[in-house]
Amino acid sequence: AHLARIESVDEKVNAFLYVDREGALAQARAVDAKRERGEKLGLLAGVPLALKDIFTTEGVPTTVGSKILEGWIPPYDATLTKRLKAADVVILGKTNMDEFAMGSSTENSAFGPTGNPWDLTKIPGGSGGGSSAALASFQAPLAIGTDTGGSIRQPAAVTGTVGVKPTYGAVSRFGMVAFSSSLDQGGPCARTVLDAALLHEVIAGHDPLDSTSIDAPVPPVVEAARNGSVAGMRVGVVKQFRGEGYQAGVMQRFDESVELLKELGAEIVELDCPSFDKALAAYYLIAPSECSSNLARFDGLRYGLREGDDGSRSAEDVTALTRAAGFGPEVKRRIMIGTYALSSGYYDAYYGSAQKVRTLITKDFEKSFEQVDVIVSPTTPTTAFAIGERVDDPMAMYLADLCTIPTNLAGNAAMSLPCGLAPEDGLPVGLQIIAPAMKDDRLYKVGAAVE
Numbered sequence: 493a494h495l496a497r498i499e500s501v502d503e504k505v506n507a508f509l510y511v512d513r514e515g516a517l518a519q520a521r522a523v524d525a526k527r528e529r530g531e532k533l534g535l536l537a538g539v540p541l542a543l544k545d546i547f548t549t550e551g552v553p554t555t556v557g558s559k560i561l562e563g564w565i566p567p568y569d570a571t572l573t574k575r576l577k578a579a580d581v582v583i584l585g586k587t588n589m590d591e592f593a594m595g596s597s598t599e600n601s602a603f604g605p606t607g608n609p610w611d612l613t614k615i616p617g618g619s620g621g622g623s624s625a626a627l628a629s630f631q632a633p634l635a636i637g638t639d640t641g642g643s644i645r646q647p648a649a650v651t652g653t654v655g656v657k658p659t660y661g662a663v664s665r666f667g668m669v670a671f672s673s674s675l676d677q678g679g680p681c682a683r684t685v686l687d688a689a690l691l692h693e694v695i696a697g698h699d700p701l702d703s704t705s706i707d708a709p710v711p712p713v714v715e716a717a718r719n720g721s722v723a724g725m726r727v728g729v730v731k732q733f734r735g736e737g738y739q740a741g742v743m744q745r746f747d748e749s750v751e752l753l754k755e756l757g758a759e760i761v762e763l764d765c766p767s768f769d770k771a772l773a774a775y776y777l778i779a780p781s782e783c784s785s786n787l788a789r790f791d792g793l794r795y796g797l798r799e800g801d802d803g804s805r806s807a808e809d810v811t812a813l814t815r816a817a818g819f820g821p822e823v824k825r826r827i828m829i830g831t832y833a834l835s836s837g838y839y840d841a842y843y844g845s846a847q848k849v850r851t852l853i854t855k856d857f858e859k860s861f862e863q864v865d866v867i868v869s870p871t872t873p874t875t876a877f878a879i880g881e882r883v884d885d886p887m888a889m890y891l892a893d894l895c896t897i898p899t900n901l902a903g904n905a906a907m908s909l910p911c912g913l914a915p916e917d918g919l920p921v922g923l924q925i926i927a928p929a930m931k932d933d934r935l936y937k938v939g940a941a942v943e
């Protein structure tokens with residue numbers, strides 16, 4: 493049924509870069525055969541899923557939304573892919589994304605933009621716009637995203653779906669193409685809080701192949717999602733998450749959510765986090781710096797595209813031609829910013845200062861979580877904007893990440909879930925819930941209470 497749905501609507505939505513029809517049907521038949529033999533089935537047996545095209549899939553193309561990997565067929569599965577298969581999930585295909593997960597609208601994909609199912613002229617968020625659009629257009633009930641600066645939560649917010657960035661280190665990065673390794677985190681996307689929790693349970697857990705993977709039990713997310721409650725909880729509202737740039741209808745729905753939390757028995761605490769105002773600036777130095785290093789491996793020799801290799805050119809020239817042809821403008825901009833910020837003479841002023849801001853943000857969170865159990869905010873300052881509206885203005889694009897980025901810098905957990913439609917445009921608004929590291933279950937407890 494989901495393959496048929498993809499066939500009928502995805503020509504318009506463009507959520508999928510690759511539909512693995514044969515693979516999906518084979519997986520579904522294998523689940524049926526297991527059931528017939530009376531074997532134990534995985535937690536999500538037979539449930540279809542849309543996988544962001546940043547995770548490697550053995551024998552199935554993985555492009556990261558880039559021309560530079562076009563034609564590359566990974567010889568191995570990411571740990572996350574392996575876990576999905578072990579849970580008997582049916583992987584429908586790979587979803588569209590901003591190239592190398594750099595963007596907030598999916599317009600930076602080398603394979604064309606994805607439309608927001610609520611209004612196809614609007615962006616579905618980014619970088620994981622393909623996954624959120626697949627959910628919102630009922631092409632898949634579950635999806636996977638990655639969140640370096642908001643790429644799970646912001647697409648969830650603007651498409652009226654649920655997305656969770658787990659605690660940094662909770663979901664293995666092995667086989668997830670690296671953008672900014674100290675920030676990158678895979679996570680679950682779904683249409684309900686409980687569905688997200690079930691998927692969270694499948695993908696999280698220690699992996700010896702990822703040196704930053706947390707070696708501790710996964711927080712009880714499913715139990716929390718089944719027992720939503722905020723009674724007696726202290727909920728923080730951060731002073732810095734409102735003001736200029738926030739759409740009136742977004743703030744209206746957010747304020748109503750805070751009222752609802754109060755009615756349900758939560759105590760609301762006002763918080764001051766002065767360093768959050770500098771989070772965007774710090775992120776847009778740290779992420780490009782790490783990307784300039786991570787993307788050095790795309791040299792035209794190891795994977796995918798190779799330009800100008802006609803026997804007359806040096807390896808250096810082939811590398812330069814391949815990178816010039818294979819990377820899009822935003823990726824080039826980030827590599828240049830990052831290389832500059834890391835260069836000797838500028839390192840302390842840029843990268844060094846950004847790392848100090850990162851520490852201050854972590855401290856603001858630590859201080860806040862002494863007073864509250866969770867923090868709430870709008871997920872994004874505005875609802876979905878029009879395709880094309882911000883493409884020529886990177887600063888305007890980066891503003892979409894205002895509320896999501898502090899969490900990535902500090903490494904704690906956050907969820908976005910729908911909290912109604914903005915009255916002025918009828919588009920979905922996202923409520924963000926933030927919890928301390930390794931307390932991911934609180935997101936689900938609160939999320940299930942207000943869903």
Ligand code: GLN
Nearest residue numbers: 593594595640641642643
């Ligand atoms: N919009 C942010 C960026 O462009 C977030 C990306 C992400 O989370 N992958 O870097």
